[in-house]
Amino acid sequence: MGSIKPPLALTAGDPSGIGPEIAIAAWLRRTENTVPPFYLLSDPASVAACARRLGLDIPIVETMPEESAERYPEGLPIVPLAARFVDAPGRPDKANAQGIIEAIDRAVSDVMSGLASAVVTCPIAKKPLYDAGFRFPGHTEYLAYLSATKTGAKATAVMMLAGPxxxxxxVTIHIALADVPASLTLEAIVETALITARDLKARFGIPNPRLAVSGLNPHAGEGGAMGVEEITVIRPAIEALRSQGVDAVGPLPADTMFHPRARERYDAAICMYHDQALIPAKALAFDETVNVTLGLPFIRTSPDHGTAFDIAGKGIARPDSLIAALKLARHLADNESKA
Incomplete structure (x- = not known):
């Protein structure tokens, strides 16, 4: 491959969703959007069927990871899976679970062996995987498991929504809102913030990351009048972070953290629960925001949306978030190689 950088490994996601369409669209826009070289881990026949359904005559190049960057200009590079996919847009099928999981496994192996620079994942749906016996809550937890299996070291995966x-x-992710206060611990806040600060330095190229930490309650508890978690858990966590050299401020009222002047004062917002973080991120830039998994020994990004079964196969899915995920993965990998 000479001086060519290792490409990005793009997983197939659920083939019944919009993953194949946005992968094709990203490759078609490779020049106008300067999409970095990637290869798609998928069933070539399924991707070809998707292209025909969309009325697209695109060249498909079956290749190996180490040859894909050189062949990227001539056709959509696909590294074939051993599994085959059921071609049924909009109708998820547990028969596809084997190939979905195989793509993730192989992408991680490729990155950790140096054949790829980063993992970028197309969206998956949990139910078909659960129906097939998949025992992990989702992508992130499975990636942490693969990391631990391959390195022998436990990895704590942290979700970041990164937009322009x-x-x-x-800090807490896929749990009921009623369960958040009991799950919110000093240790969880500190670990999440330390991982965030570390990856902002190593991968985002920010020498001295500034973290803004939200409160949990309205008005950040207003001195205990609207809740005490800010006093008993969040403020002590911020003090612990400062004692370890992290530039962290808060707890801040979440309703005043996200306007333009406030955002100028920090590099990342540490939020207490799922919607507190994801609503402002997606409201500000839904088509450009990227889901980044921090805390792993490899880089992983993905679009900030799901499988969109309702529009799969209709040719109206937008590839913007996937293109942003591919570009950010390339940027993070380049920064990490310089560190």
Whole structure:
């Protein structure tokens, strides 16, 4: 490959969703959007069927990871999976679970062996995987498991939504809102913030990251009048972070953290629960925001949306968030190689 950088490994996602369409669209826009070289881990026949359904006559190049960057200009590079996909847009099928999981496994192996620079994942749906016996809550937890399996070291995966105007990180993620106060611990806040600060330095190229930490309650508890978590948990966590050299401020009222002047004062917002982080991130830049997994020994990004079964196969899915995920993965990998 000479001086060519290792490409990005793009997983197939759920083939019944919009993953194949946005992968094709990203490759078609490779020149006008300067999309970095990637290869798609998928079933070539399924991708070809998707292209025909969309009325697109695109060249498909079956290749190996180490040859894909050189062949990227001539056709959509696909590294074939051993599994085959059921071609049924909009109708998820547990028969596709084997290939969905195989693509993730192989992408991680490729990155950790140096054949790829980063993992970029097309969206998956949990139910078909659960129906097939998949025992992990989702992508992030499975990636952490693969990391631990391959390195022998436990990895704590942290979700970041990164857009052009905001980076937001939730401490608690896919749990009921009623369960958040009990799950919100000093240790969880500190670990999340330390991982965020470390990756902002190593991968985002920010020498001295500034973290803004939200409160949990309205008005950040207003001195205990609207809740005490800010006093008993969040403020002590911020003090612990400062004692370790992290530039962290808060707890801040979430309703005043995300306007333009406030965002100028920090590099990432540490939020207490899922919607507190994701609503402002997606409201500010839905089509350009990227889901980044921090805390892993490899880079992983993905679009900030799901499988969109309702529009799969209709040719109206926008590839903007996937293109942003590919570009950010390339940027993070380049920064990490310089560190």
């Amino acid at each position: 105007d905001l980076r937001a990180v939730p």
